[in-house]
Amino acid sequence: xxxxxxxxxxxxxxxxxxxxxxxxxxxxxxxxxxxxxxxxxxxxxxxxxxxxxxxxxxxxxxxxxxxxxxxxxxxxxxxxxxxxxxxxxxxxxxxxxxxxxxxxxxxxxxxxxxxxxxxxxxxxxxxxxxxxxxxxxxxxxxxxxxxxxxxxxxxxxxxxxxxxxxxxxxxxxxxxxxxxxxxxxxxxxxxxxxxxxxxxxxxxxxxxxxxxxxxxxxxxxxxxxxxxxxxxxxxxxxxxxxxxxxxxxxxxxxxxxxxxxxxxxxxxxxxxxxxxxxxxxxxxxxxxxxxxxxxxxxxxxxxxxxxxxxxxxxxxxxxxxxxxxxxxx
Amino acid sequence: xxxxxxxxxxxxxxxxxxxxxxxxxxxxxxxxxxxxxxxxxxxxxxxxxxxxxxxxxxxxxxxxxxxxxxxxxxxxxxxxxxxxxxxxxxxxxxxxxxxxxxxxxxxxxxxxxxxxxxxxxxxxxxxxxxxxxxxxxxxxxxxxxxxxxxxxxxxxxxxxxxxxxxxxxxxxxxxxxxxxxxxxxxxxxxxxxxxxxxxxxxxxxxxxxxxxxxxxxxxxxxxxxxxxxxxxxxxxxxxxxxxxxxxxxxxxxxxxxxxxxxxxxxxxxxxxxxxxxxxxxxxxxxxxxxxxxxxxxxxxxxxxxxxxxxxxxxxxxxxxxxxxxxxxx
Numbered sequence: 001x002x003x004x005x006x007x008x009x010x011x012x013x014x015x016x017x018x019x020x021x022x023x024x025x026x027x028x029x030x031x032x033x034x035x036x037x038x039x040x041x042x043x044x045x046x047x048x049x050x051x052x053x054x055x056x057x058x059x060x061x062x063x064x065x066x067x068x069x070x071x072x073x074x075x076x077x078x079x080x081x082x083x084x085x086x087x088x089x090x091x092x093x094x095x096x097x098x099x100x101x102x103x104x105x106x107x108x109x110x111x112x113x114x115x116x117x118x119x120x121x122x123x124x125x126x127x128x129x130x131x132x133x134x135x136x137x138x139x140x141x142x143x144x145x146x147x148x149x150x151x152x153x154x155x156x157x158x159x160x161x162x163x164x165x166x167x168x169x170x171x172x173x174x175x176x177x178x179x180x181x182x183x184x185x186x187x188x189x190x191x192x193x194x195x196x197x198x199x200x201x202x203x204x205x206x207x208x209x210x211x212x213x214x215x216x217x218x219x220x221x222x223x224x225x226x227x228x229x230x231x232x233x234x235x236x237x238x239x240x241x242x243x244x245x246x247x248x249x250x251x252x253x254x255x256x257x258x259x260x261x262x263x264x265x266x267x268x269x270x271x272x273x274x275x276x277x278x279x280x281x282x283x284x285x286x287x288x289x290x291x292x293x294x295x296x297x298x299x300x301x302x303x304x305x306x307x308x309x310x311x312x313x314x315x316x317x318x319x320x321x322x323x324x325x326x327x328x329x
Numbered sequence: 330x331x332x333x334x335x336x337x338x339x340x341x342x343x344x345x346x347x348x349x350x351x352x353x354x355x356x357x358x359x360x361x362x363x364x365x366x367x368x369x370x371x372x373x374x375x376x377x378x379x380x381x382x383x384x385x386x387x388x389x390x391x392x393x394x395x396x397x398x399x400x401x402x403x404x405x406x407x408x409x410x411x412x413x414x415x416x417x418x419x420x421x422x423x424x425x426x427x428x429x430x431x432x433x434x435x436x437x438x439x440x441x442x443x444x445x446x447x448x449x450x451x452x453x454x455x456x457x458x459x460x461x462x463x464x465x466x467x468x469x470x471x472x473x474x475x476x477x478x479x480x481x482x483x484x485x486x487x488x489x490x491x492x493x494x495x496x497x498x499x500x501x502x503x504x505x506x507x508x509x510x511x512x513x514x515x516x517x518x519x520x521x522x523x524x525x526x527x528x529x530x531x532x533x534x535x536x537x538x539x540x541x542x543x544x545x546x547x548x549x550x551x552x553x554x555x556x557x558x559x560x561x562x563x564x565x566x567x568x569x570x571x572x573x574x575x576x577x578x579x580x581x582x583x584x585x586x587x588x589x590x591x592x593x594x595x596x597x598x599x600x601x602x603x604x605x606x607x608x609x610x611x612x613x614x615x616x617x618x619x620x621x622x623x624x625x626x627x628x629x630x631x632x633x634x635x636x637x638x639x640x641x642x643x644x645x646x647x648x649x650x651x652x653x654x655x656x657x658x
Binding site for chain 1: 490495496497498499501502503504505506507509510511512513514518519520521523524527528529530531532535536538539540541542543545547551554579580581582583584585607
């Protein structure tokens with residue numbers, strides 16, 4: 001990272017000075033975006049601030065309990081806030097319909113754990129060694145001397161758990177578990193979070209996963225696997241594109257697989273690709289070559305071409321990356 | 330629990346006094362039995378003890394890395410040890426071919442986190458509030474002043490992770506996360522454990538799951554869901570019946586589902602059924618009526634009839650159990 005981070009102390013200072021605060025998670029919220037934004041909102045309200053989470057789209061159904069009662073649609077926000085904080089995103093394109101609102105705030109803060117070359121806010125704290133933005137919200141709230149209650153803890157926990165695949169992924173650190181432990185000491189029920197988030201999948205989502213996994217193809221002698229979600233798959237199963245969440249992890253879990261790829265056909269020759277590596281391959285490099293990015297073991301890119309062409313392109317790139325590695329490297 | 334536990338201090342005293350120590354995990358080892366036994370063995374060796382894990386069966390393929398280099402088959406043990414420690418079991422029936430060896434030791438110790446009415450050893454520490462026996466081994470090794478290295482930490486972590494469904498199940502506590510954090514501070518790679526244990530599913534298993542989930546049927550207005558594994562499904566996907574593990578949990582995870590049923594067609598008009606309830610239904614009752622059993626929320630039975638008849642029978646029984654409950658009870 002090239003940029004210098006502002007400290008939690010400096011950020012806390014701006015928060016203490018602010019009156020109204022708007023919190024902006026990225027669009028298409030995941031558990032970390034929703035959990036981090038909601039925990040921060042609850043914490044700031046506890047400090048007596050007028051805080052709200054501003055959205056431009058609806059939260060996924062299984063995450064709605066995290067942000068319930070804390071949100072306002074961007075269309076309803078009439079005044080520029082004294083402070084705007086974007087959470088789990090450090091790129092204005094990740095909240096296009098709130099960019100103007102964000103940039104028009106008296107002061108802006110950015111908290112994120114995705115790699116970024118430069119800050120988009122007046123104060124930035126971007127730490128890609130954190131497993132989830134929820135870790136950063138945890139440290140910020142501690143800096144602000146907010147006492148964690150069960151509701152806040154549950155939302156921090158939800159952020160940690162979802163962004164680490166329940167503490168499975170390699171981004172999980174001792175710090176992640178330490179924060180999870182601290183959250184559980186509040187008396188929160190992690191099983192409740194898990195039932196709400198994971199045991200409330202739609203029937204359509206299950207059918208989509210089954211359809212995609214059933215026709216997944218192996219390549220590079222079983223070291224690669226690719227799944228494809230076409231618009232037709234969505235239509236035939238009644239699922240939505242956000243229901244693809246979890247498919248690439250399922251593909252990666254196959255024995256011998258090093259790189260898993262999921263292609264998601266958007267409308268009109270736009271293919272979004274999610275790539276995951278298991279232990280050694282660099283999928284960030286593959287995605288960067290296609291104007292995408294992310295982490296070494298988890299990256300994404302968008303290909304403006306047909307599904308067959310996107311498939312060919314990424315198969316070739318992955319095969320090249322895997323070249324020279326034997327199975328069970 | 331009726332019994333009084335011996336303290337880790339008392340148990341550590343016996344260990345310090347012992348020369349040769351044999352460690353006995355239960356047969357059909359799971360990740361906690363293997364991880365706890367192996368971590369304890371490594372710790373005792375670090376103390377200069379002559380320690381080995383004695384087995385009567387082979388560890389499952391995906392867990393073999395945990396106990397590698399530490400095990401001896403019971404057939405090769407010729408002398409009674411000065412101390413035997415059984416781990417993750419407090420019932421002699423769980424290690425039938427090593428019972429004699431255990432009982433013939435100079436002293437015996439039992440460490441377990443399963444409920445038990447009475448101890449089977451000279452010293453017992455049985456704590457069913459611990460999420461895994463690995464937690465108890467952790468405290469015992471601390472009591473013995475053993476410094477945790479990566480190899481020990483990785484095995485303790487494996488025990489915690491596998492017995493908590495990766496920190497998902499309701500047995501997970503703040504203590505579980507605290508120990509996980511301490512283990513990760515040694516520099517161990519949790520991703521390695523997870524890849525070894527979980528990310529080694531066969532392609533055939535994934536295809537079987539996809540095939541079964543794709544044709545699962547809902548009933549009782551979406552409060553019930555049933556999946557069917559026919560012999561034909563096994564043949565067409567190349568999977569084995571044991572690859573059905575996890576399907577019923579996937580069915581249960583659907584939103585609104587209270588009862589999930591999986592029918593598994595064996596050879597020749599024998600249908601094994603697995604039933605799971607999410608929050609309130611009693612599937613034990615349904616299974617008991619068909620000469621099966623288990624727990625209230627997780628039971629099974631065998632039906633000696635055709636697949637269509639078994640399907641009809643269980644659909645009717647589940648619909649009856651769900652009768653009178655509204656969706657979102």
